[in-house]
Amino acid sequence: MSVPRYWREEKPRYRLMGEECAKCGAKYYPKTPVCACGSTEFKPYKLAEMGKLKSWTVIRNAPVGYERFTPYVVALIELDDGVQILSQVVDVEPEAVKVGMKVEYAFRKVTEDGQAGLLQYGYKFRPVVD
Amino acid sequence: MKTLIRVGIAGYGAYVPMYRLKAAEVNRMWGTSGEPVEEKAVVALDEDTITIAVECARQAVKRSGVNPALIGAVYVGTESKPYAVKPSGTIVAEVIGATPSVSTADYEFACKAGTEAMQTCIGLVGSGMQKYAMGIGADTAQGKPMDALEYTAACGGAAYLFGPAEESVAELEASYSFVTDTPDFWRRPKEMYPRHGNRFTGEPAYFKHITGAGKALLAETGYKPADFKWAVFHQPNAKFPINVAKMLGFSMDQINPGLVSPVVGNTYAGSSPLGLAATLDIAEPGDKIFMVSYGSGSGSDAFVWKVREPIKQRRGGPKVKSYIERRKYVDYATYLRHRGQIIA
Amino acid sequence: MRKVAVAGIGFTKVGEPWERNVKELFAEAALGALKDAAHTEVEHLYVANMMGAHLQGQIGMGAMMAEAIGRPGLPAVRIEAGQASGGVAFHEGVKAVASGMSDWVLVGGVEKMSDLLPEAVATALVGAEDQEYTAYTGVTKTGLSAILHRLYSHEYGASPEEIGWFAARSHDNAVGVTHAQYPFKLSIERVMTSPMEADPIRMMECAAVADGAAAVLLGPADKVANGIEVAASTVATDHLSLAARKNPLTLIAVKKAADKAYEIAKTKPKDIDVLEVTDDTTIDGVLSLEDLGFAEKGKGAKMVAQGHTTRTGEIPTNNFGGLKARGNPIGATGLYQIAETVMQLRGEAGANQVPDAKIGMAQSMAGVGSTCSVAILRRV
Numbered sequence: 001m002s003v004p005r006y007w008r009e010e011k012p013r014y015r016l017m018g019e020e021c022a023k024c025g026a027k028y029y030p031k032t033p034v035c036a037c038g039s040t041e042f043k044p045y046k047l048a049e050m051g052k053l054k055s056w057t058v059i060r061n062a063p064v065g066y067e068r069f070t071p072y073v074v075a076l077i078e079l080d081d082g083v084q085i086l087s088q089v090v091d092v093e094p095e096a097v098k099v100g101m102k103v104e105y106a107f108r109k110v111t112e113d114g115q116a117g118l119l120q121y122g123y124k125f126r127p128v129v130d
Numbered sequence: 131m132k133t134l135i136r137v138g139i140a141g142y143g144a145y146v147p148m149y150r151l152k153a154a155e156v157n158r159m160w161g162t163s164g165e166p167v168e169e170k171a172v173v174a175l176d177e178d179t180i181t182i183a184v185e186c187a188r189q190a191v192k193r194s195g196v197n198p199a200l201i202g203a204v205y206v207g208t209e210s211k212p213y214a215v216k217p218s219g220t221i222v223a224e225v226i227g228a229t230p231s232v233s234t235a236d237y238e239f240a241c242k243a244g245t246e247a248m249q250t251c252i253g254l255v256g257s258g259m260q261k262y263a264m265g266i267g268a269d270t271a272q273g274k275p276m277d278a279l280e281y282t283a284a285c286g287g288a289a290y291l292f293g294p295a296e297e298s299v300a301e302l303e304a305s306y307s308f309v310t311d312t313p314d315f316w317r318r319p320k321e322m323y324p325r326h327g328n329r330f331t332g333e334p335a336y337f338k339h340i341t342g343a344g345k346a347l348l349a350e351t352g353y354k355p356a357d358f359k360w361a362v363f364h365q366p367n368a369k370f371p372i373n374v375a376k377m378l379g380f381s382m383d384q385i386n387p388g389l390v391s392p393v394v395g396n397t398y399a400g401s402s403p404l405g406l407a408a409t410l411d412i413a414e415p416g417d418k419i420f421m422v423s424y425g426s427g428s429g430s431d432a433f434v435w436k437v438r439e440p441i442k443q444r445r446g447g448p449k450v451k452s453y454i455e456r457r458k459y460v461d462y463a464t465y466l467r468h469r470g471q472i473i474a
Numbered sequence: 475m476r477k478v479a480v481a482g483i484g485f486t487k488v489g490e491p492w493e494r495n496v497k498e499l500f501a502e503a504a505l506g507a508l509k510d511a512a513h514t515e516v517e518h519l520y521v522a523n524m525m526g527a528h529l530q531g532q533i534g535m536g537a538m539m540a541e542a543i544g545r546p547g548l549p550a551v552r553i554e555a556g557q558a559s560g561g562v563a564f565h566e567g568v569k570a571v572a573s574g575m576s577d578w579v580l581v582g583g584v585e586k587m588s589d590l591l592p593e594a595v596a597t598a599l600v601g602a603e604d605q606e607y608t609a610y611t612g613v614t615k616t617g618l619s620a621i622l623h624r625l626y627s628h629e630y631g632a633s634p635e636e637i638g639w640f641a642a643r644s645h646d647n648a649v650g651v652t653h654a655q656y657p658f659k660l661s662i663e664r665v666m667t668s669p670m671e672a673d674p675i676r677m678m679e680c681a682a683v684a685d686g687a688a689a690v691l692l693g694p695a696d697k698v699a700n701g702i703e704v705a706a707s708t709v710a711t712d713h714l715s716l717a718a719r720k721n722p723l724t725l726i727a728v729k730k731a732a733d734k735a736y737e738i739a740k741t742k743p744k745d746i747d748v749l750e751v752t753d754d755t756t757i758d759g760v761l762s763l764e765d766l767g768f769a770e771k772g773k774g775a776k777m778v779a780q781g782h783t784t785r786t787g788e789i790p791t792n793n794f795g796g797l798k799a800r801g802n803p804i805g806a807t808g809l810y811q812i813a814e815t816v817m818q819l820r821g822e823a824g825a826n827q828v829p830d831a832k833i834g835m836a837q838s839m840a841g842v843g844s845t846c847s848v849a850i851l852r853r854v
Contacts, residue, residue, distance in 0.1 A: 005606070009606050010224055011224070013610075014221075014224055014225040015225060015227060029607075029717075030604075030606065030607050054625065055621045055622070055624045055625040055628065056621060056624065057613070057617045057618075057620035057621050057623075057624065057672045057673055057674075057675070058620075058670065058672060058673040059612055059613060059614060059617050059672055060669075060670060060671060060672065060673075061592060061593070061596060061614065061616075061671060061672075062593060062596065062612055062614070063593060063596045063597040063600055063609065063612065063614060064593050064594055064596075064597045065597075065612075066612035067593055068175065069175050069176060069612065072612060074611050074612060074613040074617055074621070075621070076621050076625070076716060076717060076722070084717040084718070084719075085717050086607065086608055086611050086613065086715065086716060086717045087611055088611050088612060090174060090176060091148045091174060091456075093458075094673065099624075099628055106185070107181050107184040107185060107188070107225060108174075108176040108177060108181050109176040109177065109178060109180075109181060109212075110176070110610065110612070111612070119178075119180075119212055119213070121180065121181065121184075121221060122610070124176070129448045129452055129453065129456055130447075130448060130452060
């Protein structure tokens with residue numbers, strides 16, 4: 001696993017930081033060099049931490065580095081500010097997941113680089129705890 | 131011990147993972163019949179001390195309303211560091227937005243590491259070196275299969291953001307630390323599980339240090355147990371905190387709200403901080419709280435807190451009770467998997 | 475721009491030829507295409523391959539394959555456009571001939587997936603997605619399709635079985651196909667009782683790990699006797715991430731590539747006699763049918779379930795088994811589709827022949843529609 005690649009994405013992944021176009025207000029997560037409106041001026045934008053689930057799947061045959069977490073849920077989530085994000089949804093049985101379910105940000109371990117390498121942390125989502 | 135500048139808790143946060151292992155399931159596995167707690171909290175596959183610390187820290191910051199950039203210290207106390215070398219605190223500080231003008235470190239003092247981190251923060255804020263400092267106790271404690279600790283070694287934590295007393299939810303009136311070299315429990319490098327001295331962990335260790343610290347702080351402040359609405363003691367099981375409360379003259383009514391070990395287990399560095407969080411969840415302004423931690427090795431930190439008016443506005447979001455009630459039971463095999471003990 | 479024709483086609487049997495390497499597979503297909511064209515001159519070589527860097531640790535496949543076909547020194551380059559590499563390489567070849575830069579261009583694709591274990595193949599396949607925010611979640615290519623599958627059922631009320639029919643129909647067409655990986659029938663019952671791969675997509679709704687190579691020789695239409703003319707070749711892209719798409723159920727890249735191809739070829743969906751679409755999973759096939767203009771949005775699954783895509787239906791689709799049954803050796807797949815379309819237009823499809831097929835379409839797609847190529851071929 002590349003350490004600089006992990007490090008570079010820390011703030012966006014740890015804090016759900018995206019960008020907002022300074023001209024048209026379009027929100028991006030992850031950030032993008034050029035807005036659909038043509039502008040290249042952006043300001044930091046903190047994503048909403050709550051959202052609802054639009055669709056999901058259950059990964060049973062995982063890519064390398066994710067095998068020890070199967071089965072796990074990956075969902076397309078629409079955040080309360082309208083931004084869409086793809087994320088694992090944890091602390092829920094696959095059978096209990098429903099379209100429209102309210103979910104919130106959770107900070108979790110994403111993968112481990114073997115026994116000795118870096119631990120990767122970042123966002124996942126979970127059913128809202130209240 | 132008293133600070134030069136009055137210090138209080140600006141915000142607090144707690145977290146207990148969702149999974150539970152019942153003592154009965156441990157008994158089913160080994161044909162035993164112990165029940166030092168009813169059940170204990172177990173991490174999900176993707177949780178560890180760092181993720182627990184982050185959950186607690188985020189809630190503490192959110193409740194405090196403090197700009198995270200003003201937090202000058204983040205200390206994580208734990209005996210289950212995900213990295214042997216690399217601070218957990220840097221990750222927590224990065225997530226909450228306290229970097230880069232911040233001091234961080236990981237503290238180790240068995241079950242007392244959390245309150246040790248808190249004491250350090252109190253010193254920083256109390257001396258005027260920092261306006262805000264965060265101390266966290268969090269653990270994913272290890273219990274060897276078939277060992278007595280397997281019933282109790284649990285996962286969870288709590289975070290305390292310290293700041294000026296006048297804007298706090300609870301003011302620190304005084305604190306006291308009591309330490310001797312008493313090797314009742316330890317874990318050597320590269321060992322998966324700690325060793326302990328069995329009954330030696332009781333009288334010369336747990337009870338001696340908690341009563342030592344507790345009595346000294348009572349003497350220093352001039353308070354009597356009856357002056358406190360609530361009390362919290364380190365909770366390695368369900369029985370010890372009840373016994374030590376009696377020894378010091380505290381009642382069940384005083385310790386009940388913060389006695390979470392029967393249903394959460396011993397969250398080690400998170401234990402008494404979690405008990406304090408559960409107590410703050412129900413406390414009223416003006417209530418005094420007496421708190422004594424214990425860490426093997428051994429030592430205790432004792433605190434006197436006085437709850438303030440802002441508590442009512444600063445305990446939104448999930449309570450300790452919410453996390454306790456959010457639970458899913460796992461069988462022994464699933465427990466081993468969650469603890470990374472099934473080699474695949 | 476000159477008119478371009480397909481002068482020859484060649485391919486290997488799709489499967490798991492354990493003893494053969496990528497060079498041997500590629501050479502068999504490429505030499506087959508030259509033999510089929512009865513032509514020896516080649517001026518330029520395009521090599522379509524997606525995952526060689528992951529699976530064999532091999533890049534530089536241009537030079538490697540020029541040498542493999544006995545022509546070291548030939549101008550050659552590898553084309554990579556995810557799972558659409560084959561279709562996009564075809565498009566580049568067409569441009570090279572149409573522009574007049576080259577007369578004879580060989581376009582070959584190869585993928586050898588059986589060299590690594592399934593988790594490594596899944597990692598390589600999700601390599602076509604954004605690594606930091608899509609692959610990061612642990613999702614697989616099939617998982618992304620599954621998210622669309624559930625969204626589709628939810629939005630349009632299609633049953634999982636209606637969508638599952640796509641796999642059964644593809645298998646029906648593979649029976650007796652000598653180059654197919656799985657040349658046998660697969661009942662809808664077996665599809666729907668197979669294990670979950672990525673809910674709600676079942677294992678028998680997914681193309682499997684496959685090795686194979688396919689190639690076509692392109693030349694100027696006026697120099698190719700009895701050739702099949704390339705009436706249109708287009709490529710379009712969409713947001714790489716599903717999350718960045720406002721309506722993920724419309725595959726914009728497919729729609730754009732198709733609309734432009736129809737315009738260039740001056741044809742409409744109803745003019746197409748034979749169709750090859752990307753059914754990496756059942757839902758990929760259903761959405762492709764819709765966005766290529768063969769079914770209304772939300773009606774594609776029903777259309778397949780009701781039999782309108784069979785050899786005797788409205789739009790005979792995946793006539794040799796598609797990705798599911800002929801097989802999906804990724805970088806080669808787009809070129810299998812072209813070769814099979816050519817077989818239909820030449821009337822050389824044997825038992826799989828759609829009577830009097832004159833116009834055919836082949837659609838190659840990366841991921842869940844991040845890149846799409848469309849080719850319309852016409853018998854002249």
